[in-house]
Amino acid sequence: MSNTIETPQTGAATGRPRRGANGRPRPGGGAVDLWHAVPWTLPALILIFGVVLFPAGYMIFNSTRRISVAGVDHGSVGLQNFVTVLSRPELPGILFNTLLWVASVVVLTVVISLALAQFLNKNFPGRQWVRMAILVPWAASVVMTTTVFVYGLDPFYGIINKFLVDIHLLAEPFGFTKEPIPAFASSIAIAVFVSLPFTTYTLLAGLAGIPGDMLEAAKVDGAGAMRTYFGVTLPNLRNAIALASLINIINVFNSLPILKLMTGSIPGYKADTTTTYVFKLLQNEQRIDLSSALSVINFLIVLVVVALYLWIVKPMKEVS
Numbered sequence: 001m002s003n004t005i006e007t008p009q010t011g012a013a014t015g016r017p018r019r020g021a022n023g024r025p026r027p028g029g030g031a032v033d034l035w036h037a038v039p040w041t042l043p044a045l046i047l048i049f050g051v052v053l054f055p056a057g058y059m060i061f062n063s064t065r066r067i068s069v070a071g072v073d074h075g076s077v078g079l080q081n082f083v084t085v086l087s088r089p090e091l092p093g094i095l096f097n098t099l100l101w102v103a104s105v106v107v108l109t110v111v112i113s114l115a116l117a118q119f120l121n122k123n124f125p126g127r128q129w130v131r132m133a134i135l136v137p138w139a140a141s142v143v144m145t146t147t148v149f150v151y152g153l154d155p156f157y158g159i160i161n162k163f164l165v166d167i168h169l170l171a172e173p174f175g176f177t178k179e180p181i182p183a184f185a186s187s188i189a190i191a192v193f194v195s196l197p198f199t200t201y202t203l204l205a206g207l208a209g210i211p212g213d214m215l216e217a218a219k220v221d222g223a224g225a226m227r228t229y230f231g232v233t234l235p236n237l238r239n240a241i242a243l244a245s246l247i248n249i250i251n252v253f254n255s256l257p258i259l260k261l262m263t264g265s266i267p268g269y270k271a272d273t274t275t276t277y278v279f280k281l282l283q284n285e286q287r288i289d290l291s292s293a294l295s296v297i298n299f300l301i302v303l304v305v306v307a308l309y310l311w312i313v314k315p316m317k318e319v320s
Helices: 009-013 029-060 082-085 091-121 127-134 142-152 159-166 180-208 212-220 227-236 238-253 255-264 272-281 288-313
Strands: 066-069 074-078
Touching: 029 288, 066 082, 066 127, 066 272, 066 288, 082 288, 091 180, 091 238, 091 255, 091 272, 127 180, 142 159, 142 180, 142 255, 180 255, 212 227, 212 238, 227 238, 238 288, 255 272
Parallel strands: none
Antiparallel strands: 066 074
């Protein structure tokens, strides 16, 4: 005869019916547990509904309406707003800018962060201070950081412009924020700068998780530094790189402040992405319906890109 007493937790772990204090099976244990959890999860559910679900649903609703400049709803137009947005002549160039923007920022950020993480993973005097300094662009507001660059690149009083002239990289001050291509390229550089801290620390955490005996075994086998890095270190950073890249793709795609501050004064759409185009449709043309339709398209693009990335990269695949 067994002296083991089956507790409610034991019954749940072994797949047996959950029991009450009298030892009898408790009916509807799962439903009861769900109701008991409601008071604890309700604040989070309300926050998710108010901040995410309701605005998203209202945006989708507006994308199917004809809304005047005054904000008057004139009824449903079905998918006409989507057709109008997709048929605009400037959209192909904006889509190309969006692809260039996301790909350039994410690739450059990951490549530079790999080098930074490898450097910060080594022991050297003052390493802790250097690691803390890397966090500064991440801790500061993106708007504040971009504003510093906007004033620094000004051709009349910008200290960055003056510095480039003083070291003879420029013959005279240049208006980086006055033309589409220089402004767009400068925006990419700023986006990389503010994305480096998170990516670097993510990869640094990945480096800390690589077993030391694995690296030691590679050295014993006669592998050099480059072969060890590309044969052992980099494959073991697969999940960290995938995580950092995925979050950067989403953040960069939806980024508005940098491009808005750097290219907002440039007329036309030559330096716009789909995110800044949504803002211009809303601010300049006051078309809530069209901006809502483009926002829905942006959301679908993000879903497709993330799904394709996860399908191609397979971040959870075990390293062989």
